[in-house]
Amino acid sequence: MKFKILKALDVAGLQVFDPVVRLICGENPPAQLKKILLFIGIPIVAIIASIFAWNYIAPRHTTKAGEVPTPGVVKDAASGIWTFHVRENQKAHDFLLTGEQREQALADVEARMAEIEPLAAAAKERVDTLEAQSKDAIDTEAGPLQEEYKALRTATRDAAKEREAALIAEAEALPTGNAAAREAFLKKVAEHEKLTETEKDELRAFKEHIDAAYAAKFPELEAARAEYNGLEEERQYLSKRLEYLTDGNQSIKITAEEQKLDELQAGFLMAEGGKDTLKAAEKVLSQQASIERIATSEYSRPWTFPDQILRSVWCVFVGFLIGSAIAIPLGVLCGLSRIFMAAITPFIALFKPVSPIVWLPIVFIIVGGFIADPTTAPVHPAFLSSAITVALCSLWPTLVNTALGVASVEKDHINVARVLRLGVFSRLFKIVLPSALPLIFAGLRISLGVGWMVLIAAELLSSSEGIGKFVWDMFNNGSSQTFAQMFVVVFVVGAIGLLLDRIMIVLQRSVSFDGAPTAL
Amino acid sequence: MNEEKYVEIFNLVKAYPNPFGEAVKVVDGFNLNIRKGEVISIIGHSGCGKSTVLTMLAGLNEISDGGIVVAGREITGPGPDRAVVFQAPCLLPWMTAYQNVMLGVKQCYPHAEKAQRRIIVEYSLSVVGLADSMHKYPRELSGGMQQRVGIARAIALKPKVLLLDEPFGRLDSLTRMELQDVILGILDREKITTMMITHDPDEAVYMSDRICMMTNGPHAHVGEIMEIDFERPRDREAIMETDAFYAYRRRLLQFLDDCEAEKHARKQKAAISA
Numbered sequence: 021m022k023f024k025i026l027k028a029l030d031v032a033g034l035q036v037f038d039p040v041v042r043l044i045c046g047e048n049p050p051a052q053l054k055k056i057l058l059f060i061g062i063p064i065v066a067i068i069a070s071i072f073a074w075n076y077i078a079p080r081h082t083t084k085a086g087e088v089p090t091p092g093v094v095k096d097a098a099s100g101i102w103t104f105h106v107r108e109n110q111k112a113h114d115f116l117l118t119g120e121q122r123e124q125a126l127a128d129v130e131a132r133m134a135e136i137e138p139l140a141a142a143a144k145e146r147v148d149t150l151e152a153q154s155k156d157a158i159d160t161e162a163g164p165l166q167e168e169y170k171a172l173r174t175a176t177r178d179a180a181k182e183r184e185a186a187l188i189a190e191a192e193a194l195p196t197g198n199a200a201a202r203e204a205f206l207k208k209v210a211e212h213e214k215l216t217e218t219e220k221d222e223l224r225a226f227k228e229h230i231d232a233a234y235a236a237k238f239p240e241l242e243a244a245r246a247e248y249n250g251l252e253e254e255r256q257y258l259s260k261r262l263e264y265l266t267d268g269n270q271s272i273k274i275t276a277e278e279q280k281l282d283e284l285q286a287g288f289l290m291a292e293g294g295k296d297t298l299k300a301a302e303k304v305l306s307q308q309a310s311i312e313r314i315a316t317s318e319y320s321r322p323w324t325f326p327d328q329i330l331r332s333v334w335c336v337f338v339g340f341l342i343g344s345a346i347a348i349p350l351g352v353l354c355g356l357s358r359i360f361m362a363a364i365t366p367f368i369a370l371f372k373p374v375s376p377i378v379w380l381p382i383v384f385i386i387v388g389g390f391i392a393d394p395t396t397a398p399v400h401p402a403f404l405s406s407a408i409t410v411a412l413c414s415l416w417p418t419l420v421n422t423a424l425g426v427a428s429v430e431k432d433h434i435n436v437a438r439v440l441r442l443g444v445f446s447r448l449f450k451i452v453l454p455s456a457l458p459l460i461f462a463g464l465r466i467s468l469g470v471g472w473m474v475l476i477a478a479e480l481l482s483s484s485e486g487i488g489k490f491v492w493d494m495f496n497n498g499s500s501q502t503f504a505q506m507f508v509v510v511f512v513v514g515a516i517g518l519l520l521d522r523i524m525i526v527l528q529r530s531v532s533f534d535g536a537p538t539a540l
Numbered sequence: 541m542n543e544e545k546y547v548e549i550f551n552l553v554k555a556y557p558n559p560f561g562e563a564v565k566v567v568d569g570f571n572l573n574i575r576k577g578e579v580i581s582i583i584g585h586s587g588c589g590k591s592t593v594l595t596m597l598a599g600l601n602e603i604s605d606g607g608i609v610v611a612g613r614e615i616t617g618p619g620p621d622r623a624v625v626f627q628a629p630c631l632l633p634w635m636t637a638y639q640n641v642m643l644g645v646k647q648c649y650p651h652a653e654k655a656q657r658r659i660i661v662e663y664s665l666s667v668v669g670l671a672d673s674m675h676k677y678p679r680e681l682s683g684g685m686q687q688r689v690g691i692a693r694a695i696a697l698k699p700k701v702l703l704l705d706e707p708f709g710r711l712d713s714l715t716r717m718e719l720q721d722v723i724l725g726i727l728d729r730e731k732i733t734t735m736m737i738t739h740d741p742d743e744a745v746y747m748s749d750r751i752c753m754m755t756n757g758p759h760a761h762v763g764e765i766m767e768i769d770f771e772r773p774r775d776r777e778a779i780m781e782t783d784a785f786y787a788y789r790r791r792l793l794q795f796l797d798d799c800e801a802e803k804h805a806r807k808q809k810a811a812i813s814a
Contacts, residue, residue: 432630435600438618440647440697450643454634 033525036060086500089507097504105324107257114264115319118271126265133258140255143248150241162233169226176219183212264319273314281307323485325505329512332486335403336475336520339410340468346411347418347467348460352448354419355426355456372416376474380409380481402484409478414471421463425456458532465524472517487513546576546611546733547597547701553605554592563604567592568759570606572752574701577731581744583792584754584763585799590737591705593754597735598624598703611700620648623694624703627710629686631678637689638674641665641696648697664696665689668722684715688722695726702727704736708743720747721776728773741792745785746776753795756803764795 022045029037039055042048071091078088089097117125187209194201266272284307288300323331354361384405391401429452437447453460479488491509494502552570555563567589574580582590595601597608599618608615610622623644631640641661649657665674668688678686687707694702704723708716724747727734738744744751748768755763768788770779779785 432626432628433632435618435624435626436630436632438600439598439620439622439624440644441619442643442647446647451632454632457634 031526031529033522033529083503084498086503089500089504093500093504094507094511097501098508100501101325101505101508105326108321108324111260111264112319112321114261115268115270117265117269122265122269122271126262129258129261129265133255133262136251136255136258140248140251143244143251147241147244147248150238150244154238154241157238158234162230165226165230165233169223169230172226173223176223180216180219183215187212270314270317274311277307277311277314281311323489325487325490325508325512328486328490329516331403331484332475332479332488333516335407335479335484335486336410336468336471338403339407339475340414340464340471342407343411343415343467343471344418344464347415347463348422351419351422351460351463352426352453352456354423356448356452361423361427368416368419371412374413376409376413376477377481379412380405380478383408383412384482400484402482406475406478406482406484406486406488409482410471410475413474414467417466417470418460418463421459421466422456425459425463426452428459429455458528461524461528461531465521465528468520468524469517472513472520476513543576545573545609547572547574547735548609549573549593549597549606550609551606552593552596552603552608554589554596554601555604565604565759566757567596567761569761570754572762572765574733574735575749576733578749579727579734579736579747580750580752581736581738581748582752582754583738583741583744583796584760585756585796586739587757588754588799589757589760590739590754594624594703594705594735594737597701598622600624620644620697621700622703623697623699623701624705625687625690625694625707627706629678629683629690631686631689631693633678636675636677637665637670637681637692638662640678640689641693644693645696660696664692667695667726668692682715684711684719687711687719691719691723691726695730695732699732702732702734704734706737706739708738708740716743717776723747724774741789741796744792745788746774746779751788751792753792756799763799766791 022041025041026038029035029041036059039052039059043052043056075090075092078090081088114122114125190208191205194205281304284300284304288297288304291297291300350364354364384401387401387405387408391397391399391404394401433451433455437451442450475486476488476491478484479486480492481488483489483492487509491506494506494509549570549572552567553565554567555565558564570593572580582593584590592601596603597610597615599615599622615622631637632643635643638661641664642657645652645657645660649660652660662671662674665671668691670685670688670692673681673685678689681689687710691707707723708719711719720743726732736744736747745768751766751768753763753766754760766788769784770782
């Protein structure tokens with residue numbers, strides 16, 4: 021049992037938890053504790069320390085998009101993203117509800133609405149009073165300062181004017197052609213200018229002091245505002261839900277339209293006169309068509325971040341599959357034939373360093389040439405071009421590794437194949453590919469990592485729905501909230517990249533014959 | 541078919557170009573006939589070209605001049621009628637022992653039924669004493685057991701000629717003796733014509749019907765052929781007690797010493813003339 025768990029951990033690349041399992045099994049506790057301290061304790065300490073450092077540094081740097089978000093703000097942004105996702109799902113769900121379920125949901129929403137409205141009103145009141153208080157506080161603190169500033173400003177301006185007048189008077193009395201006197205005058209003017217400059221600096225400092233007083237934060241007010249915003253958002257969300265459960269609901273809409281249809285049909289039945297009957301018939305038909313349209317309509321749900329994550333993962337897999345489908349056969353041919361290898365080598369050398377940013381526009385245009393109308397195409401051209409860009413950038417490691425793996429099959433194994441006179445296919449599938457498999461998978465693992473990095477850039481550029489587009493939208497929004505959401509993206513992208521890599525490690529280990537294929 | 545000349549090697553030459561592009565004949569004028577069903581050992585110093593002769597017979601190495609005829613047909617390339625047991629076991633690590641043997645059996649008996657093939661594979665593996673470890677992967681087997689799989693793979697092909705290229709070279713002496721008896725047992729039963737490369741005189745005398753002693757290279761060729769007159773099946777202890785065993789052994793060592801002395805003399809002569 022213990023060894024099974026240990027082996028599974030080893031195969032999954034989670035050797036970090038090895039000592040934990042051993043400790044639970046009571047194997048040499050001091051040694052295991054030491055290892056846990058080193059491999060689990062120290063990383064945790066490092067993470068906590070970096071969070072503290074982040075928390076300290078972030079507020080000290082202000083940007084156009086507001087303050088650099090602290091860990092707390094980023095956490096709130098993450099939960100905000102999730103709430104948005106859940107609420108959109110709920111709305112889409114509500115749109116399709118029918119019968120009793122709809123009535124039940126409607127009752128729930130109304131109850132919650134009744135609960136929340138007084139709370140929101142109370143919160144609003146609190147915000148208002150706190151705002152008034154804070155304004156008073158600022159005025160009492162900054163008001164006298166403001167007066168003082170005005171006085172100081174007039175005083176300095178007057179002093180400067182006086183000095184200038186004195187200088188003009190002196191200049192009039194200055195004898196012409198006297199170099200020494202003129203030199204002395206020049207010095208005096210310089211002194212005057214310098215003095216004016218320092219006075220200006222003093223004024224500016226004073227002004228900043230006053231501004232700081234105005235910008236002073238009132239944590240109570242901020243908290244009250246946040247609470248009010250939260251309640252207000254929920255209230256709006258609930259009112260939207262109400263709409264989708266009543267007039268906006270699909271089944272309700274259809275019932276209303278069907279009633280109209282009944283009336284129209286009755287009218288058609290009783291219609292007299294050629295022109296009127298034709299008109300009535302046309303009306304019935306158009307009504308039927310409109311009912312059809314409503315029945316097949318969907319809630320127009322905006323893309324939420326979790327959807328975009330799934331879409332990105334799907335896109336990277338499509339790209340990765342395209343890339344592998346090209347790279348593995350090509351790599352096998354390269355490894356088998358030196359002529360083919362010689363023919364392919366310049367292309368590998370030339371295209372490998374090309375950035376995704378260069379590939380994408382080219383691919384985009386070419387794909388656009390094949391797909392005329394994106395709305396009716398089975399795949400969105402932006403999605404397809406992102407996937408192809410991923411393929412183009414990520415196929416090289418697999419190609420090179422496959423070629424290497426195939427070319428470096430042990431000579432002994434080849435001799436076995438020769439003695440047995442294996443045909444081309446059994447030689448390939450029984451000897452060459454199995455022996456190259458570990459290297460091929462090592463290449464695939466690198467490829468997937470590269471593909472994931474490339475994908476975000478490709479999506480950002482091609483506006484294909486996905487993580488990259490989310491980042492770009494958030495960047496263009498430019499508010500401090502979206503700034504925090506971009507930080508969330510960093511962690512999500514990192515975590516998914518890590519997960520993909522782990523999956524590839526497990527696959528790689530399960531095909532390598534010197535490891536244990538029976539371990540899983 | 542000529543029973544006396546089941547395998548006929550005539551005027552065999554192997555030449556490699558040296559760094560200056562001149563052909564150097566490693567093996568030159570090697571002539572040997574092998575009787576059907578006999579076990580012949582080739583013995584000689586390391587690097588004299590023993591393995592080169594064997595790989596040429598196996599078809600894995602190109603023949604520069606001369607020719608090899610097996611059962612009335614000149615060989616042109618490798619084939620399962622000349623099964624090889626290499627010095628390293630050369631098993632495919634992603635296949636079990638059973639699958640390793642089956643790979644060859646499938647190739648040799650393309651029309652046999654599944655059950656028949658299975659019987660052949662299981663029989664070959666049990667002959668070498670691996671009935672219990674058929675479905676193990678090579679990494680789960682010891683070196684000696686891996687070599688047994690290699691032997692099973694070779695004999696499962698029912699080859700016309702069995703080629704053993706220092707098959708015990710990498711094994712410890714106890715395992716080596718065990719495997720010698722395993723192979724002798726098989727050969728006594730199946731009467732497969734066998735050529736074995738070795739540099740161990742005891743092994744050569746114990747296992748062969750004839751021993752072919754090769755001179756040192758370059759231009760290596762057959763120096764002397766010695767008949768070994770022991771009855772088959774052989775018993776190691778009984779043979780070890782005979783005087784004949786030691787006489788054969790002495791003769792072999794004498795030949796090898798002479799070869800070495802000749803090489804030394806040749807070197808000195810070359811040094812003097814230079």
